[in-house]
Amino acid sequence: MRNLAYTAIAIAVGLVVLVGYFLQIELLVNLRLVLLEWATLLVAVALLVGVINLLSVHWRKSTSDNSNRVNSIALIVAMVVTLGVAGFFGPTHPYSLWIFNYIQIPIEGSLMAILAVVLIYAGVRLLRRKPNLLSIVFIATAVVILLMTGPLFGIDIPGLAELRIWIGKVPAVAGARGILLGVSLGIVAAGLRILIGADRPYGGN
Amino acid sequence: MNSLDLLGLIFVGIFFGLMITSAVLLRQREGLILREISAFARLQRAIGLAVEAGSRLHISLGRGNLLSTQSGIGYVGLSILGRIARSTSISDRPPIATSGEGTLGILSQDTQRDAAKNLGVEFDPVRGRITGLSPYSYSAGTLSLIEEEDVGANMLIGSFGSEVGLITEAAERSESMTLGGTDNLSGQAVLFASAQEPLIGEETYAGGAYLGVGPMHIASLYAQDILRWVLIGLIVIGAIIKLLGSL
Numbered sequence: 001m002r003n004l005a006y007t008a009i010a011i012a013v014g015l016v017v018l019v020g021y022f023l024q025i026e027l028l029v030n031l032r033l034v035l036l037e038w039a040t041l042l043v044a045v046a047l048l049v050g051v052i053n054l055l056s057v058h059w060r061k062s063t064s065d066n067s068n069r070v071n072s073i074a075l076i077v078a079m080v081v082t083l084g085v086a087g088f089f090g091p092t093h094p095y096s097l098w099i100f101n102y103i104q105i106p107i108e109g110s111l112m113a114i115l116a117v118v119l120i121y122a123g124v125r126l127l128r129r130k131p132n133l134l135s136i137v138f139i140a141t142a143v144v145i146l147l148m149t150g151p152l153f154g155i156d157i158p159g160l161a162e163l164r165i166w167i168g169k170v171p172a173v174a175g176a177r178g179i180l181l182g183v184s185l186g187i188v189a190a191g192l193r194i195l196i197g198a199d200r201p202y203g204g205n
Numbered sequence: 206m207n208s209l210d211l212l213g214l215i216f217v218g219i220f221f222g223l224m225i226t227s228a229v230l231l232r233q234r235e236g237l238i239l240r241e242i243s244a245f246a247r248l249q250r251a252i253g254l255a256v257e258a259g260s261r262l263h264i265s266l267g268r269g270n271l272l273s274t275q276s277g278i279g280y281v282g283l284s285i286l287g288r289i290a291r292s293t294s295i296s297d298r299p300p301i302a303t304s305g306e307g308t309l310g311i312l313s314q315d316t317q318r319d320a321a322k323n324l325g326v327e328f329d330p331v332r333g334r335i336t337g338l339s340p341y342s343y344s345a346g347t348l349s350l351i352e353e354e355d356v357g358a359n360m361l362i363g364s365f366g367s368e369v370g371l372i373t374e375a376a377e378r379s380e381s382m383t384l385g386g387t388d389n390l391s392g393q394a395v396l397f398a399s400a401q402e403p404l405i406g407e408e409t410y411a412g413g414a415y416l417g418v419g420p421m422h423i424a425s426l427y428a429q430d431i432l433r434w435v436l437i438g439l440i441v442i443g444a445i446i447k448l449l450g451s452l
Contacts, residue, residue, distance in 0.1 A: 022214040024206060039272055046307030050335040053310055054346075057334050068353060111341040115367065118374045122399035125377075129401070138397065176390055179406040183388045185432055186410025187277030188220055189425035194280060196221075198421035199413075201283040201312050 007197045014195045055079060078103075141167060223428035224421070231424055239423070244384050244402035245415035251358035251382050252292055260357025260381075261298040262289055263350070265372060266313055267363020267387065268305035268343055275364040277410070278388040279309050282362040283316050284413045284422070289360070290320035299326075301354060303336045304363070305343030310335035344368040348375035361385035361400070362409060365392040373399035386412070407433070 013035055020032030058072035066072070086096045123142065126135050147157075148164035193199040206214075255262045266282040269275030289300050294317070302313040314333030321328035336346025348371055351359065359376045361369060365387045373396065376383040385400035386409025387393055396403045404412075407429060413422035 018217070022206065022210045022217075024210075036272070043270070043272055043308055046311055047338070048307070050307035050310050050338060053330075053333075053335045054337070057331055060331065066353070068349060071349065108339070108341045111345060111368070111371065115370050118370050119367075119395065119398065122370060122374070122395070126398045179390065179393065181436055182405075182407030182429075182433065183277075183410070185429045185436075186281070186407050187274055187388070188217065189224070189410060189429050190277040190280045192217070192221055192224060193421055193425055196224075196421070198419060199280060199284050201280055201287075201316060 003200075006202050007200060010200070010202060011195060011197055014191075018195065051079075220428055220432060223431055224424050227427040228421060228424035231420060231427070239411075239415060239426075242404070242408055242411065242415060244404055244408070245412065247382065247402055248358070248360065248384050249416070252289060255298070255300075255357050256293050256296045258357065259297045261354050262293060262300040263354065263356040263359045263381075264289060264300060264302045264313075265347055265359065265361045265363060265365075266302060266304040266309050267361070267365045268340060269309065269364035269388075270306060271308045271312075275388060278362065278364050278386075279306075279312075281410050281412055283309075283312055284418045285360065285362055285416055286313060287316045287320060288413070288416045288418045290317045291323065294321050294324050294326055298355075299329075299332060301350070301356075302333050303343075303347045303350060304333075305335065305337055305340070307335065307338075309363075340366055340368045341371075344371040347372050351375045351379050351381065355379075356381045358382040359384070361387070361396070362404075362412060364388055365396075367391045367395045370395045370399050 016028065017032050017035055020028040055076065058075045062069045062072040062076060082096075082099055085093075085099060089095050123139050127139060144160065145164055145167065148160050190199070194201070252262065254260070264282065264286045266279060266286070267275075269277075269279035271279055286300070286302050293300050299321075300317070302317065304310045304313055310333060314330055317332050318328045318330075334346075334350070336350060337343035350356075351372070352375060356376070356379060358381055359372070361372060361383065362385070365372075365385075366389055369385065369387065369392050373383050373385065377399070382402070383400045384402040384404065385396040386404030387396060388409070393403070393405065397405070410429070411422075411426050413419065414426040
């Protein structure tokens with residue numbers, strides 16, 4: 001009975017939001033806006049739940065016999081200090097900004113740098129794992145774009161700049177458009193399945 | 206209502222009609238054959254192995270906000286999570302889901318709780334984890350989980366950017382299988398290079414149909430295929446008309 005109520009609410013709200021998007025009937029448009037505001041509030045609350053979930057998982061790990069418990073303790077300390085500073089002084093106070101500029105950004109920057117190395121390694125591994133034409137074209141394209149994006153010691157290879165522009169304008173756009181069309185159709189299908197109650201991520205499947 | 210809104214409404218109406226028609230027609234047909242996607246065949250083997258060998262399956266749902274267009278891929282990930290949870294929750298090491306967004310985290314727990322309840326087994330909320338709330342913190346949290354939990358196979362179905370490369374690298378190092386699909390173009394490029402079984406474009410959205418989530422997933426796959434061919438036809442006709450016009 002409870003599952004039936006969930007499904008009925010999801011279908012009704014989904015229909016109001018969808019129809020309110022296409023038909024400019026005042027009552028429907030206003031109802032749609034109210035429902036979207038509620039959804040935004042719920043997402044904000046879910047973010048808070050997410051933080052609590054993160055904290056509880058790492059609390060459990062830090063109190064267990066886990067070999068990586070030091071990482072969990074570091075996460076909990078960092079979270080408590082950041083929440084304390086930003087909560088007490090405000091998010092735009094110099095102390096909060098110091099944490100953001102001198103801890104968060106350098107750590108994420110380091111991960112980005114690691115990612116660059118990981119991607120080069122992944123490219124090499126791709127050729128070993130799938131040595132086919134598609135992989136070769138993929139790697140060759142990446143190399144051409146990389147070569148022409150940065151300065152090449154002042155050397156100008158004739159035709160490479162034009163090739164890069166052509167790749168960016170023709171095959172890359174065509175491929176991206178094809179992929180995005182598939183993705184868009186997939187999104188519509190996923191939305192409609194929820195709208196008719198065939199998929200129930202809120203429980204009761 | 207302007208003409209664009211009308212066109213959108215008609216498109217959604219046609220899509221819905223095709224889905225329902227396909228569902229009705231499919232009910233009368235038996236022995237349905239879907240195009241083979243090696244990634245899903247390999248995943249089904251990995252699910253079987255996980256139950257037998259006691260290794261864990263990891264489903265990464267990404268960071269898709271459920272109020273944006275990224276919600277579509279998030280829902281696909283949740284459907285697949287539900288299907289896998291129903292198949293493997295009775296094993297010694299039930300699947301674990303990670304996400305980088307609050308609502309997805311809650312829904313991943315709900316989906317697994319539902320599957321556990323149906324199977325009459327206990328559910329541990331830690332199986333639906335939020336590992337980080339920014340792209341890189343999410344990746345960092347997930348890669349440590351892959352090492353710690355002795356994961357046998359990873360399914361990355363959700364909204365990821367290029368940071369997904371860190372997760373696939375961790376999976377490669379732990380010698381576990383990786384299947385990945387996303388709605389993000391840079392994420393797709395990274396997954397193509399780094400995942401063992403990448404899913405391109407609409408293949409990701411076909412996961413439910415291939416894993417037997419429900420008949421409506423197959424019906425919607427048919428509707429997608431029909432509409433894709435219609436769109437391809439319209440694009441080709443438009444290009445020919447433009448070409449003829451410029452002559």
